[in-house]
Amino acid sequence: xxxxxxxxxxxxxxxxxxxxxxxxxxxxxxxxxxxxxxxxxxxxxxxxxxxxxxxxxxxxxxxxxxxxxxxxxxxxxxxxxxxxx
Numbered sequence: 001x002x003x004x005x006x007x008x009x010x011x012x013x014x015x016x017x018x019x020x021x022x023x024x025x026x027x028x029x030x031x032x033x034x035x036x037x038x039x040x041x042x043x044x045x046x047x048x049x050x051x052x053x054x055x056x057x058x059x060x061x062x063x064x065x066x067x068x069x070x071x072x073x074x075x076x077x078x079x080x081x082x083x084x085x
Contacts, residue, residue, distance in 0.1 A: 048056065
C-alpha cells in the first residue's frame with residue numbers, strides 16, 4: 001500500500017514538473033519573439049561615435065584602472081564588515 005501511495009505522489013510531482021517545463025518553454029518562445037522584434041527595430045538604429053554617446057548619456061570617460069580600484073574598495077569594505085560581525 002505504501003508503494004502505491006508513493007508512486008501516486010511521484011506521478012503528481014512528475015505532472016507538476018512537466019507543467020512547469022511547458023510553461024518555461026512557452027515563456028522562452030515569447031522571449032525569442034521579443035528578441036526578433038527588437039532586432040528588426042534595431043537594424044535602423046545607427047551607432048553613435050563614443051563621444052556623442054557619452055554626451056547623450058551624460059557619462060564621463062571610463063577608466064579601467066578606476067573600475068578595478070572600485071572593485072578593490074568594495075572588497076575591502078566587505079572584508080571589514082565580515083570582521084566586525
